[in-house]
Amino acid sequence: xxxxxxxxxxxxxxxxxxxxxxxxxxxxxxxxxxxxxxxxxxxxxxxxxxxxxxxxxxxxxxxxxxxxxxxxxxxxxxxxxxxxxxxxxxxxxxxxxxxxxxxxxxxxxxxxxxxxxxxxxxxxxxxxxxxxxxxxxxxxxxxxxxxxxxxxxxxxxxxxxxxxxxxxxxxxxxxxxxxxxxxxxxxxxxxxxxxxxxxxxxxxxxxxxxxxxxxxxxxxxxxxxxxxxxxxxxxxxxxxxxxxxxxxxxxxxxxxxxxxxxxxxxxxxxxxxxxxxxxxxxxxxxxxxxxxxxxxxxxxxxxxxxxxxxxxxxxxxxxxxxxxxxxxxxxxxxxxx
Amino acid sequence: xxxxxxxxxxxxxxxxxxxxxxxxxxxxxxxxxxxxxxxxxxxxxxxxxxxxxxxxxxxxxxxxxxxxxxxxxxxxxxxxxxxxxxxxxxxxxxxxxxxxxxxxxxxxxxxxxxxxxxxxxxxxxxxxxxxxxxxxxxxxxxxxxxxxxxxxxxxxxxxxxxxxxxxxxxxxxxxxxxxxxxxxxxxxxxxxxxxxxxxxxxxxxxxxxxxxxxxxxxxxxxxxxxxxxxxxxxxxxxxxxxxxxxxxxxxxxxxxxxxxxxxxxxxxxxxxxxxxxxxxxxxxxxxxxxxxxxxxxxxxxxxxxxxxxxxxxx
Numbered sequence: 001x002x003x004x005x006x007x008x009x010x011x012x013x014x015x016x017x018x019x020x021x022x023x024x025x026x027x028x029x030x031x032x033x034x035x036x037x038x039x040x041x042x043x044x045x046x047x048x049x050x051x052x053x054x055x056x057x058x059x060x061x062x063x064x065x066x067x068x069x070x071x072x073x074x075x076x077x078x079x080x081x082x083x084x085x086x087x088x089x090x091x092x093x094x095x096x097x098x099x100x101x102x103x104x105x106x107x108x109x110x111x112x113x114x115x116x117x118x119x120x121x122x123x124x125x126x127x128x129x130x131x132x133x134x135x136x137x138x139x140x141x142x143x144x145x146x147x148x149x150x151x152x153x154x155x156x157x158x159x160x161x162x163x164x165x166x167x168x169x170x171x172x173x174x175x176x177x178x179x180x181x182x183x184x185x186x187x188x189x190x191x192x193x194x195x196x197x198x199x200x201x202x203x204x205x206x207x208x209x210x211x212x213x214x215x216x217x218x219x220x221x222x223x224x225x226x227x228x229x230x231x232x233x234x235x236x237x238x239x240x241x242x243x244x245x246x247x248x249x250x251x252x253x254x255x256x257x258x259x260x261x262x263x264x265x266x267x268x269x270x271x272x273x274x275x276x277x278x279x280x281x282x283x284x285x286x287x288x289x290x291x292x293x294x295x296x297x298x299x300x301x302x303x304x305x306x307x308x309x310x311x312x313x314x315x316x317x318x319x320x321x322x323x324x325x326x327x328x329x330x331x332x333x334x335x336x337x
Numbered sequence: 338x339x340x341x342x343x344x345x346x347x348x349x350x351x352x353x354x355x356x357x358x359x360x361x362x363x364x365x366x367x368x369x370x371x372x373x374x375x376x377x378x379x380x381x382x383x384x385x386x387x388x389x390x391x392x393x394x395x396x397x398x399x400x401x402x403x404x405x406x407x408x409x410x411x412x413x414x415x416x417x418x419x420x421x422x423x424x425x426x427x428x429x430x431x432x433x434x435x436x437x438x439x440x441x442x443x444x445x446x447x448x449x450x451x452x453x454x455x456x457x458x459x460x461x462x463x464x465x466x467x468x469x470x471x472x473x474x475x476x477x478x479x480x481x482x483x484x485x486x487x488x489x490x491x492x493x494x495x496x497x498x499x500x501x502x503x504x505x506x507x508x509x510x511x512x513x514x515x516x517x518x519x520x521x522x523x524x525x526x527x528x529x530x531x532x533x534x535x536x537x538x539x540x541x542x543x544x545x546x547x548x549x550x551x552x553x554x555x556x557x558x559x560x561x562x563x564x565x566x567x568x569x570x571x572x573x574x575x576x577x578x579x580x581x582x583x584x585x586x587x588x589x590x591x592x593x594x595x596x597x598x599x600x601x602x603x604x605x606x607x608x609x610x611x612x613x614x615x616x617x618x619x620x621x622x623x624x625x626x627x628x629x630x631x632x633x634x635x636x637x638x639x640x641x642x643x644x645x646x647x648x649x650x651x
Contacts, residue, residue, distance in 0.1 A: 068547055097549035104540040112541045114562040124548040174544070 004039045005313035008243045008322040015043035016081055016214045017067065017182055023075035024059070024066045028288055035287050036062040038238040039076070041314075044231075046181070049208065049215040051229030051246065053222055053261070057284060059238040060218045064184045067216070068102050069093055080182065098128060101175035105187040107167035111159035117144075117170055118155030124177040143173040146210065147203060165196035172203065176211055183208075184216045189224060201228055222265055226250055231320070234258050237295045238287060240314065244321035254317045254328040256280075256300050294326065302327040386639045389632035396629055400448040410441065423617055431617040433606055439618060443625050445598035449510070450629070453583040453593075454576040456514045461521025462572050468522070469529025470564060474537050474556050483526065490523040496585055503591045510593050513586060517579045524578075528571045532564040566641075573637030577630040584626055600626050 004021075012018055024037040037059040044050045052060045065071040067078050069085060078086050085096055104110045111120055118140055125136045141151040147169040159167055168188060175183060185204065189197040201224065208215060219225050225232055226246045233243040234257065242255040253259045260280045280299040285291055291298050297307040306326050317323045399406070415436035424431045430439035472483040502516045536542065537560055545555045586592035587601025595602065600622035607618025 070543060070547065094549045094551075097547060100547075102544070102547050104544065106540055110540040110544055112545075112559050112563070115559075123545065123550070127548055127550050127554070171544070174548075178548070 021076035051225035054235035457518035460518030465525030473533025570641035577633035
């Protein structure tokens with residue numbers, strides 16, 4: 001999988017977020033480097049939700065953090081509403097912060113255990129001196145109400161008095177307090193029960209509509225991503241494999257890795273016989289020394305000598321569908337549905 | 338083409354999900370709150386805590402009000418009729434070999450010990466806490482340097498260092514307090530650093546940064562409220578250690594000046610009388626020191642456990 005190339009990029013004047021050749025590497029000692037994200041390009045239009053999927057360690061969270069400038073990109077460009085934000089530091093970066101916010105995976109660790117919920121949600125308003133104390137309280141009440149919590153009981157309590165799902169609601173309220181344009185959700189429901197997951201996903205949809213949000217939704221659960229995304233990007237070992245609208249991606253996965261991921265989704269129906277999986281063999285290679293050429297070739301059923309030497313570039317495989325593979329699959333996914 | 342079947346998580350009508358969720362949450366508002374705020378504090382404290390608190394209260398109260406209590410002056414007043422006399426109605430704790438009232442000296446000595454203990458630890462709490470927070474939050478070369486200095490200071494025999502400084506600067510209440518305060522800095526700094534490391538990696542710190550909070554704000558508003566509890570617990574124990582050190586210095590003749598009443602110098606005075614039927618001169622200040630240190634340790638432990646529970650609830 002290779003996924004270099006900027007073919008999936010669309011009109012830069014429309015895109016709210018445009019990520020080009022994003023590269024994040026971490027020093028790993030003795031001169032080695034972890035290639036967490038390598039030459040990833042994508043864009044997000046205003047009001048869109050981009051789903052970012054891949055297995056653990058594929059660099060999807062690092063991509064989100066690199067956009068937020070929490071993990072500093074070692075290369076490439078991130079443009080928010082046309083403005084380059086890679087390389088901004090200090091006060092200049094701080095001034096950009098309110099425009100993009102992030103929701104983290106662990107809802108409990110995201111909230112300071114020693115502060116009251118009212119103070120936690122008011123914190124962004126305090127930092128930016130928005131309104132007086134009275135206006136802030138009103139805003140906090142509005143936000144808590146919007147995320148489905150009762151402001152009267154919630155404001156005076158501390159995070160440990162809430163469940164994981166409720167804590168995630170508080171995190172969402174805090175992230176929305178500054179009315180950001182871009183919201184990056186880093187596995188926001190992975191730590192929650194399935195029933196609570198649905199509530200939080202619905203809430204995010206509601207918030208998206210209510211506050212006109214553009215979202216990047218990072219997850220490893222394809223079923224979750226399919227339902228919230230306008231476009232889905234599949235990552236493997238720091239590279240993009242495939243990017244397409246969810247229906248197209250799930251119906252006609254062109255990349256062997258995407259097919260393997262989709263075939264791994266269990267069918268919650270006891271009358272359906274488990275199908276033969278198009279699984280992949282082996283383990284994900286070390287990001288310290290990623291394979292040459294296509295990074296997926298060591299586990300790919302369709303690999304040839306070309307994949308060893310030449311990295312496939314993103315090419316169009318349909319309407320809004322881009323795939324980075326020398327030997328894309330053309331027949332539809334062999335799954336009952 | 339057939340689409341893979343999967344749990345359709347958003348199949349529920351999403352238009353009214355916020356209201357629906359609100360109804361659910363408001364309904365479960367009370368049961369969702371598992372621990373009431375006051376409950377943590379209201380839960381019964383062990384008897385040992387209360388006994389310790391009472392002892393400590395008596396000693397602190399005696400030290401504070403010593404000037405107004407009907408005690409004889411521990412230095413000026415002496416009773417030539419009762420030299421090294423045992424406890425009696427007139428001298429509850431007996432007298433020294435000079436005829437001074439032991440009870441007066443113990444009470445005034447408590448004041449010395451408490452002043453040295455509290456001020457030295459306040460010094461250590463402030464500077465140690467600051468160093469530990471900054472080192473643990475920013476990491477990097479500053480952390481490496483601070484940690485190395487902490488390790489060196491903790492490895493150095495504290496009493497020897499204190500003896501050296503006090504003999505060099507001359508014995509005074511201020512010198513003893515500052516010296517022991519400097520020795521308290523690494524102990525507090527190490528605890529503050531360890532706790533900071535633990536909390537600085539939590540996502541609420543990252544969240545505060547992405548909200549645009551300055552490092553200063555994150556350190557003092559987000560990290561410090563979590564770190565101050567283990568710091569306070571270790572500081573109570575540090576007060577006990579400093580009081581022992583103060584007595585130790587006085588016992589060695591390198592503590593507060595000779596005319597300042599101190600448990601340590603009283604024990605030194607009584608040392609020669611131990612085998613001459615006047616053990617009370619030594620025993621009363623020793624008992625006062627023991628009870629104070631034991632109480633501080635017990636209270637410190639109880640408070641730490643109590644707040645560890647709060648963290649366990651998370």
